[in-house]
Amino acid sequence: MNPINGVKALLHRVGFAVRESGQALERVGCRLQGIYSFEEKLSRHTPVLPMRYEVPSLAKSSWVAPSGLVSGNVTLGENSSVWYGAIVRGDFQPVTVGANSNIQDAAYVGAASEFSPPVVIGDNVSVGHGAVLKGCTIGDNVLVGINAVVSENVEIQPGAVIAAGAYVEEGTVVPSGEVWAGNPAKKLRDVKPGEVEHLKTLPGRYTELAGEHKGIMKVLKMKQQEYYS
Template structure:
C-alpha cells in the first residue's frame, strides 16, 4: 500500500473510533442524567456537514437553524436562511442559493442522483414550508408555495409564483410573471402588480426574523455555558 494512502486510512479509522467513543459517552451521560437529560438548552444536531470532501460555503450573514441541515457542496448567499427542519443537500450535485433567500421549515432542496442537474436558487426567493425542490433552477423574486414540488430540469423564471401544493412536472418552464397551480401544475393566471411587490418584500421579512432567531441562539449558548460551569 502507498504510505500516503496508508496514513490517510489510519487517520480515517482513528477519527471514526473517536467519534464512536464520543457517541458512546453521550449515551452514558444521558443515562446518568436520567429524567433530567431533557433540560439541555440547545440541540446537539449538526447543522452544517461536509459531504464527499465538499464543505458548505455560508456567508457570514446567513443563518441555518439548529434543527436544519446544510450538507456538502452548498453555497448560501448573504442574508439567506435555512429554517427549522429544512434540508439542503449538496451530496450528488451542488446547490447554490443567492442573497436574501429563505428556505422555510421542513423544506427539502437537493438533487435526486449524480445524474440530476445542480440546484440554482436566485436572490430574494422564498421556498415555502414543506416544499421539495429537486435539480431545478429558480429565478429571482420567486415564491414557491407550501408543500409545492418542483421536479428535475424545471426552470421557474424571475417573478413567478408556484402555488401551494402544486406539482411542476419534469422539464417544465414557468414563465416570468405567471402563477402556476395544480397537479400537474399549469398556468392559473398572471401575477398581479400587488403580488409582485409582495414577492420582493417577503424575503426581507424573513431576513429580519432570522436575525432575531440568531440573537436568541447566542443568548442560549451563553446560558448553556453558565449551566455547565
Template sequence: MRVKSKILSTTLIISCVLVSRHRTLMNIFDKAPVVDKDAFVAPGASVIGDVLVGRGSSIWYGCVLRGDVNSISVGSGTNIQDNSLVHVAKSNLSGKVLPTIIGDNVTIGHSAVVHGCTVEDEAFVGMGATLLDGVVVEKHAMVAAGALVKQNTRIPTGEVWGGNPARFLRKLTDEEIAFIAQSATNYSNLAQVHAAENAKPFDEIEFEKVLRKKFANKDEEYDSMLGVVRELPPELILPSNVLPDEHKAK
C-alpha cells in the same frame, strides 16, 4: 463488578450520544458547505456537502439541503422555510447533470421539495409545492401551494402556476410581485431575531425564565398593599416591516 458495570454503561451512553449527534453543517466526500456569516441556519436544519448559502439568506427549522451528488446554490436574501427539502440529481433519464440553483430574494414556503431545478431571483414557491428535475421558475413567477411541477417545465416571468400537474392559472398582479420582494425582506429581518435568540448563552436564557415567571401574575391590589412596584419587561423590538399592523400605526 459494580464499578465495571457503571463504566460500561457510561461508555455506552457517551457512544450513543456521539453516534446520534446532529450536525447542522456537515461535510460529505471532499465537499463542505459554505455559509455566509450573515446567513441564518436554524438549529435542527441540515446543510450537507456542496452547498453555498449567500448573505442574509435563512434556512429554517427542519430543512434539509443535501448537496452530495451535485451542488446547491442559494443566493442572497432568500428564505427556505421550515421542513423544506432541497436536493440535486447526478443525472436523470435525459442524462443531464442537474444542480439546484436558487437565486436572490426567493421565498420557498414550508415543506416544499425542490429537486435538481432552478428558481430565479424574486420567485415564489408556495407551501408544500414540489419541483421536479429540470424545472425553471423564472424571475417574478409563482408556484402555488401544493403544486406538482413536472420535469423540465418552465414557468415564465409574471405567471402563477398551480395544481397537479401544475399548469398556468393566471398572470400575477403588480401587488403580488411587490409582495414576493416584501416576503423575502420580512423573512430576512425575522431571521435576525431568531439568530439573536439562538445565540444567547445558557445563563441568559435561565435569567429570562425567571423574569417571565416574575412578571407572569400581577395583582395590583396585593402589590399596592405590599408596596411592590413591578417593572414591565422590555418588549421585543422587531424591524418595522415584520410588526403587526396595529403596532405600525403607533
C-alpha cells in the same frame, strides 16, 4: 493549613456559593417568566455538515436553524436562511442559494441522484414550508408555495409564483410573471401588481426574523455553556 491556602479555599467556597445563588435566582426568574431555557441541553445536532470532501460555504450573515441541515457542496448567500427541519443537500450535485432567500421549515432542496442537474436558487426567493426542490433552477423574486414540488430540469423564471401544493413536472419552464397551480401544474393567471410588490418584500421579512432567531440562539448558547461549565 497554610494561611494563604486557607484564604484561597475560603474564596473558592464563597465564589461557589455566589454562583449557585445567582443561578438559582436566574432559574426562579425564568420560571416566573415562563422561560425554561436553563433546562435545555446543548443540541448535539450538527446543522452544517461536510459531505464527500465538500464543505458548505455559508455567508457570515446567513443563518441555519439548529434543527436544519446544510450538507456537502452548498453555497448560501448573504442574509439567506434555512429554517427548522429544512434540509439542503449538496451530496450529489451542487446547490447554490443566492442572497436574501429563505428555505422555510421542513422544506427539502437537493439533487435526486448524481445524474440530476445542480440546484440554483436566485436572490429574494421564498421556498415555502414542506416544499421539495430537486435539480431545478429558480430565478430571482420567486415564491414557491407550501408543499409544492418542483421536479428536475425545471426552470422557474424571475417573478413567478408556484402555488401551494402544486406539482411542476420535469422539464417545465414557468415564464416570468405567471402563477402556476395544480397537479400537474399549469398556468393559473398572471401575477397581479400588488403581488409583485409582495414577492419583493416577503424575503426581507424572513431576513429580519432570521436575525432575531439568530440573536436568541446566540444568547441561549452562551447561557447554556455558562450553566454547564
